Amino acid sequence: MDVKIDGPLYSGKAKDVLLTDDPEIVAVRFRDDITAGDGEKKDTLEMKGYYNSVISAKIFEVLEEAGVPTQYLELREPGCILARKLEMIPIEVITRNIAAGSIVRRFPFTEGQEFVPPLIQMDYKSDEHGDPMLNDDIILALGIATRDELEEIRRITLQINSVLRDFLKSRGLILPDFKLEFGRDSSGRIRLGDEVSPDTCRLWDMETGEPLDKDIFRRGEEGVVGAYRRVARMILDDEDIERWNVEL
Numbered sequence: 001m002d003v004k005i006d007g008p009l010y011s012g013k014a015k016d017v018l019l020t021d022d023p024e025i026v027a028v029r030f031r032d033d034i035t036a037g038d039g040e041k042k043d044t045l046e047m048k049g050y051y052n053s054v055i056s057a058k059i060f061e062v063l064e065e066a067g068v069p070t071q072y073l074e075l076r077e078p079g080c081i082l083a084r085k086l087e088m089i090p091i092e093v094i095t096r097n098i099a100a101g102s103i104v105r106r107f108p109f110t111e112g113q114e115f116v117p118p119l120i121q122m123d124y125k126s127d128e129h130g131d132p133m134l135n136d137d138i139i140l141a142l143g144i145a146t147r148d149e150l151e152e153i154r155r156i157t158l159q160i161n162s163v164l165r166d167f168l169k170s171r172g173l174i175l176p177d178f179k180l181e182f183g184r185d186s187s188g189r190i191r192l193g194d195e196v197s198p199d200t201c202r203l204w205d206m207e208t209g210e211p212l213d214k215d216i217f218r219r220g221e222e223g224v225v226g227a228y229r230r231v232a233r234m235i236l237d238d239e240d241i242e243r244w245n246v247e248l
């Protein structure tokens with residue numbers, strides 16, 4: 001895709017979104033910054049953005065192949081993805097297959113308990129308000145999304161969960177939970193946006209049960225980037241490594 005990257009549009013906690021000379025296309029640069037606890041814990045870990053970008057690109061390609069509408073267009077180079085510009089919906093859509101993290105702290109669930117069917121939780125993406133949990137009435141009253149859009153977001157989320165669980169299982173990984181963000185494209189269609197990476201998913205090694213995701217950082221342990229690199233090695237095919245010229 002032959003587009004020229006222009007100036008910044010928006011900067012998040014771990015990514016920069018840049019405009020391009022095509023008004024429908026943005027470039028997403030994955031930075032090495034990592035945060036936890038609403039930005040209370042912060043660090044910069046060399047190569048984190050590189051690995052997250054190739055992991056996210058691979059997962060978006062797997063999802064697109066399964067018919068999931070996403071914003072992904074291509075990995076321009078490791079660290080930078082080209083994507084359709086979306087009007088983002090400020091909801092963090094969290095899907096849980098196994099109880100871990102905040103759900104165990106806030107409700108009487110047991111760590112490791114399985115959710116069948118999976119549990120979908122929606123949080124308001126707002127640092128100012130501390131990302132409070134939403135329900136349909138609050139979403140509609142705030143005018144964040146319509147009833148039809150919510151239904152579509154739920155349908156796509158369950159499809160993503162099923163595709164992603166199967167794919168990751170085939171690569172030796174368990175998917176306890178993950179967070180998605182959606183937006184509207186220029187025709188108003190709901191598409192998956194943002195990233196899907198060890199920053200936004202819990203991923204456990206199927207053999208050992210050890211976490212290979214941001215929980216390592218949340219716990220203040222070493223080896224975050226090594227774990228992310230391992231995830232990249234587990235999910236990328238030789239053909240991906242070659243066409244993207246990835247160093248793993």
Ligand code: UDP
Pocket residue numbers: 092094100101102103131177178179199200201202214
């Ligand atoms: N998550 C995320 N961004 C957030 C909050 C959560 O990507 O702002 C992801 C998190 O990585 C995990 C899932 O959503 O895979 C569920 O997170 P949880 O609510 O358990 O939060 P935490 O354990 O981080 O407090």
